[in-house]
Amino acid sequence: MKRSASSVPTFDVMLMPTIQALQIPGGSGTTEEIYEQVAKLLNLPDEVLEIPHGNSTMSEVEYRLGWSRTYLKKYGLLQNSSRGVWSLLSTISLDDLEPKEIVKAVRNAEKSKVVSSDPITETVESIETLEELAWHQQLHKMLLELEPSAFERLVQRLLRESGFIQVQVTGRSGDGGIDGVGIARINGFLSFHVLFQCKRYQGSVSAGQIRDFRGAMQGRTDKGLLITTGTFTRDAIKEATRDGTPPIDLIDGEQLVQRLKELGLGVKITMIESVEIDVGWFAKI
Missing domain, CATH: 3.40.1350.10 (Trna Endonuclease; Chain: A, domain 1)
Structure with a gap:
């Protein structure tokens, strides 16, 4: 029986399993290793793992896990390298963490960064996350059309x-x-x-x-x-x-x-310049 996306765990449900998935191999792992470990920890059947995200070849589990990693990174628990390897920033006890608190803290931090006078302003981190997911889906689509x-x-x-x-x-x-x-x-x-x-x-x-x-x-x-x-x-x-x-x-x-x-095959990477004002410097004048 085919299942719908509603049977896929939400990103906040996968927060703790994501941390566990990195603790098991010693504190670090690739995106693929995290995916496999989380699937085992949550005992997700193949029919759930195979549910696609929209019309892309990325699965719904992969898509939501992407947001789980992003929230944990913004909360200060994870970091990732340019080669797609994720690692824990410190020894973490799951008993000291609460998924709802992580989500709340990250969203509050996001709101505080948004300039109230500019309703279209978003944080750089959120834009990067959306762009990362977007280019994955776009490239998948192009591969299928070949x-x-x-x-x-x-x-x-x-x-x-x-x-x-x-x-x-x-x-x-x-x-x-x-x-x-x-x-x-x-x-x-x-x-x-x-x-x-x-x-x-x-x-x-x-x-x-x-x-x-x-x-x-x-x-x-x-x-x-x-x-x-x-x-x-x-x-x-x-x-x-x-x-x-x-x-x-x-x-x-x-x-x-x-x-x-x-x-770099069919993919161009554009570096974005980030400019910050040093308020402390002006205070010393």
């Missing part, structure tokens, strides 16, 4: 920019779903062949699709890479790293857009 061959060429370019060599797109019918092949180089010495598959659609890749891909890899390589604009079910993630089988690395839609951003 022709299959264009998406394959984009993946080819992505792999080349990531250090792969001899990347070729095959994408021919009857090839068991193999879209291309490349050679991954490690520190200029070690190398291994990788077969990759591209899935440009909105939805989740299942464990069965992982098995089909592995079957197509049989006898050709010991390493696979599956890239999708969507997501992977929990069973698919388990199947990709199942003991005794060739491993398959997985790149979902969220990781894909982040990687495109890092490499």
Whole structure:
């Protein structure tokens, strides 16, 4: 049975689980790791995790978790690096925290920063959060609108920019779903062949699709890479790293857009100048 967005926990409900998700691996983690831990902590079923946010390929859980991280950051509990790694600023006891108080404190702080004479003024942090969510959705939409061959060429370019060599797109019918092949180089010495598959659609890749891909890899390589604009079910993630089988690395839609951003492929980053008045300086004149 399909579920609606109303079955997804609200961002304030996910505040404490977000902190727990960072405490478990030692105080820091990537966006993807936080997502996986929160899903486990709240025992969210696949049908809830797969609910999209509007018409984008970003899930509703990912969207709301974005706001959870933002509120915790503004409250002074989290910080994030340019590479998307989040970390706790101090040792935190969950018993000392109350979600309602965090939300109230952040919103009150936001109101105090707004210039009352200018009703369209917003805080820089809020604008940045909205822009971050907006560009994710816009890029997801553009990826879905690409022709299959264009998406394959984009993946080819992505792999080349990531250090792969001899990347070729095959994408021919009857090839068991193999879209291309490349050679991954490690520190200029070690190398291994990788077969990759591209899935440009909105939805989740299942464990069965992982098995089909592995079957197509049989006898050709010991390493696979599956890239999708969507997501992977929990069973698919388990199947990709199942003991005794060739491993398959997985790149979902969220990781894909982040990687495109890092490499500057179709994404331009504009630095915004921030000017502040030093009231104390004038007081000393």
